[in-house]
Amino acid sequence: MKRHQPKFSQSQVVELMQRLYRLTPSEIHSLPSYKDQNFYVAASEGGEYVLKILNSQDSKNPALTDVQMSAMSFLHQNGFPTQTARPTFTGQLISQEEIDCGYGCQTYLVLLLTYLPGNTISKISVTPQLLYEIGKMAAKVDIMLQELEHPHLSVLQRDNYIWNLSNTPLLEAYIDILDGEPLQKVVTSVIHQYQTSVTPKRCNFRKCTIHADLSDLNILVQPDESGGHRISGIIDFGGMNSGYFIYELAISIMFMMLEHQTPIEVGGLVLAGWESVFPLNESEKDCLYVLVLSCFCQSLLLSRYNVSQNPENEEYLMSTSKNGIRIVHQLWELGKEEVEKVWFQTAAQFNDEDKHERRYSGSE
Template structure:
């Protein structure tokens, strides 16, 4: 990403040493976990506790105040019934530590945290029933409602002007469109950007503001089966894209990413929308922006993934997870058009009753 710098590449030995020095933990198992910009390790300590060691990229590590707000938000959500991770203090009582180490790029500063490990599997690995889609929409809305009540001395850090993944900054994509040169997809992305300019930008003064998780995607939602074998959401991961945004942004992001995992993507919108509206009914301005914002998030995901692959070719498999399917879904949604897609979503959403 343009606003990222070095993605850390700590060896298992370096990670093990960090755990011992910062947390006085001896590991029995440590293994890498997939990541986009940062580096994550699964950790099983000799006391039987499970953790995730998270090492931030060198760019984000330069803003510890922002990471402090994100870390607090996770704890605040956890205290208010949302299954988010919490940070484990270091031996000196700090929730994060800035470490200067060389992991192949010369000495860089990396912000390190040890987070609780949440059991479960990603929602992408289980059947996406209507009930689970409904619950995902409901959870996204509940999360944003809780975050909106949060107070913190550094909360203004979440404004994040110019943050490339904020849907408020979609027009920044125009300078990355060269990564699609020669592909028909480029014309579709240009058309969506124009739709955003005419449909969404004029409505921003009327949209309800909030704090967004910003990346409520199919790899950041964990589920577990209950005693009836029905999957329930058991964890929400990765608050690195938190930003001051709008409620409708979170809903659009949730719909877009879950669509990439569904055999009939257009069906996703109605069930997720119904779950969302059980907590936060949309107003007319929000409803009118939803189609354009879902397509806009597809464009962000596709263009920025291509750009990231240019920067990190060795990480292509992970970076392109959503992108490969997303190309076809975006083009289908664009061909179907706003009126048709909205009708499908709204008619489907209307069939749901509030949960008993």
Template sequence: MSVKQPKPNLSHGQVSEVVERLFGLTLSRVRPLPSYDDQNFYVAPAEGGEYVLKVMNSEDSRNAALLDVQTHAMAFLHRRGLPAQTALPTTTGQLMSLEDIDCGFGPQKYLVRLLTYLPGNTIATVPVSPQLLYEVGKVAARMDTILLEMEHPHLAVLQRDKFIWSLSSIPLLEPYLCHMDTDPIHAVVKAVMEQYNTCVLPKRSSFRQCINHGDFNDLNILVQPSGGDYAISGILDFGDMSRGYFVYELAIAIMYMMIENPTPVEVGGPVLAGWESVLPLNAAERDSLYTLVLSRFVQSLVLARYSVSLQPQNEEYLMTTAKTGIRILRQLWELGKDEVERLWFQSAAPCAERE
């Protein structure tokens, strides 16, 4: 989720031409899908099947090795039983193609992939039960433990030390705070960042390392009806993958599951229980979880404000999470670490006993 480059802006005609030329498919249906700074299309070829054409922004398209690892990770998870997309090879057998495309601001190079279309609705659009939250935590932990086993010649590219969306990069938000000078939540944002520096950084050496999906959010998790509830049917968007820590993935999952929930503070317990059914937290990770969840809210809010300054026409989408996040961030901060931890850890215990 780079915030530096304009999104690609292919027309439907350009989409049809690319799909036919690269994949030998004639499109019968095309519709745009939501995206942050890439461009996604649902495409249905006359030959059958359903796919997502993903056109990466010009900045990320320069890093073919990173995209190769992400594509490999999706296939690796798919083979291990998790519902991740896989890439359809081009007619020449490539899983992605670097294309020169003029989207109205001159020809630029964009990496293009055709991914399998996964059924379901985003978890943001359905009522989420404690059991489904438990499954979110469990799947997130399974995903990271599986990714830890993955091998690839370019795994080193996941060491993204200055990647602004990593939870290791909270101190790097400082230059972006000027975009929040008049925002009433500004004081809480600064206080959370200070708490991160004093309470999380000293403990980070005790966190267990892994490869993070990094954006396990309510728009990247698909669900379908199952036995009176819902089951996870898809995991989307591996663009924020990086080397990190297990507890980061858990914090990110908890934060995003709060966004559409009517009782957001209660979300942490069942997600934590699901996670710990696969991988119990150690003491340092448990002590840092509250601050890491708040830090993700801060990250999302600050970078959304910055992105709006670059793309004011896209404000409604860019601020989707941030608008609700402001309210929840304030609520979590006012409740305080001790009270929120009590709610999460106490409610996680009976959930775990049901496993």
């Protein structure tokens, strides 16, 4: 089923804001999106918002969107910097709008979310401390999500969702799009490694609900008093699914590697933050290397495929490819033993230093 990305005009956004929310936009500009359409909207009545219009395929599952918004609200209530939804003037959090965006009349789900200030991770130089905090935050988000209650939580069991890491073997159907590039051989080998080394151990992974997309574009930061940055926002819950804790860690490591001059070191720093909250078991440790590679292959392959379907959004869709291909080759050439040595030694050293500093400062 082809997914149609909505193409609402600014005048249509003005009409939606006035009709649904009784707000008059004083400023509107588009925001990047992988598959939906997002607009920044400042209202004359006060307040800054993101008007989110879901693609035609995801708009067919309002129950999933409702769970995602409940998760955002639940995390916000528990101190996490997430967006919350503003209801329409009739009290609905989701509005269904029928419009022709060039593909015939389609129904699109419309949400109005609070706007969170800050820059994405992709726009700053990440420090070891920030990478540590990102790992820590990712673990805390997943732990908190285990307490989420909703009558339709079962919709998160997205077994056929291609972005679910459990479906890594299904990437074989997309390999031909690489058309003989050197990357094709690596991706084929990674899929084989997943089937032989990860699938047999998956029964030992600890299950949970995961955000599944804590990327360099979905974590916002602001400057802090020490001259570094603090996490100021977690956005885009569209990938939420029932998965495993280790998946969230692998996804976070993969995306943070894209933004670092020495990407191999990144895994240990994110891992240190994660394990300060939620230590891995032996099976999870043993599979982390292949899972991070699987994340890269998934992102690179599916982005390339989606560009073939939506060439007008190529710049955003291919944002991973700029550094991703180089990092995949580097990870693969170094090999599991060497990469794990760097990751686990870095994590142990960072956590030892952190404990020492806290003990010295009297905070422990």
